[in-house]
């Protein structure tokens with residue numbers, strides 16, 4: 001009986017760890033390369049990769065601004081260049 005509980009506890013720990021990892025990943029800013037891949041449609045077609053970027057863009061103004069730079073055809077590394 002103890003083994004059953006231990007196995008259950010281990011399963012739950014694993015599931016929470018997996019979920020936690022995915023949630024944490026949506027809070028991490030996406031890299032320039034990932035953002036570029038997303039914009040040009042080259043991002044891995046897995047729902048996980050897509051939703052991670054979309055969810056992050058939903059709550060990170062910084063990354064949305066970077067995406068807007070891409071949409072306006074500006075390089076992402078131009079933070080030293082004025083916007084005018």
Ligand SMILES: [Zn+2]
Pocket residue numbers: 028029030056060061062063
């Ligand atoms: Zn971000």
